[in-house]
Amino acid sequence: GQQVMQIPQYQHVQEGEDFTTYCNSSTTLSNIQWYKQRPGGHPVFLIQLVKSGEVKKQKRLTFQFGEAKKNSSLHITATQTTDVGTYFCAGKGGSTLGRLYFGRGTQLTVWP
């Protein structure tokens, strides 16, 4: 079945350092979404990437979707303590309203 692998599982950085998490799918995705879950909270939708090679930015966050639509990355520039949380990628297959396949998440810790 479809799988989405995400690395690293944990990342500890000092405030001001950059952070990147990577996702890789075993099959071609129709789109990929990114979510952030704060400790004790629920996943919150960040962004959706649809097009091959797409790059989107949200302030210090840069999201990329690979040319083959099988991999994606989230890069945070100059991390802040407010970036703490677990970042999940979630891939979707061909169906418009189909299920999401979640990666295992990357838990980001930022030291002040």
Added chain:
Amino acid sequence: SAVISQKPSRDICQRGTSLTIQCQVDSQVTMMFWYRQQPGQSLTLIATANQGSEATYESGFVIDKFPISRPNLTFSTLTVSNMSPEDSSIYLCSVAYRSGRSPGYGYTFGSGTRLTVV
């Protein structure tokens, strides 16, 4: 985006009992999803709740253990039946909504139900 009201937010239950979790959405949505999340783990899809028909369950999850109702396009319930300590987890509902910012659908989650079975 759709707003989901999920309750209860947490509960402590005796083994062998059942708990029903409710999700109310502020707009009509075609598909609702039920997830389970163990502490520090990713989200595992339990089933997709379809309005007017039986839910579609993922491998490892069965209707007798996790019966789901979807009486209309704004409401769904998940029951965790005959609970054991292994059922202790966070249960989340999710809906797809049409995203105005980009093609396709975004997904929003309820705030979750933290279940502890003793």
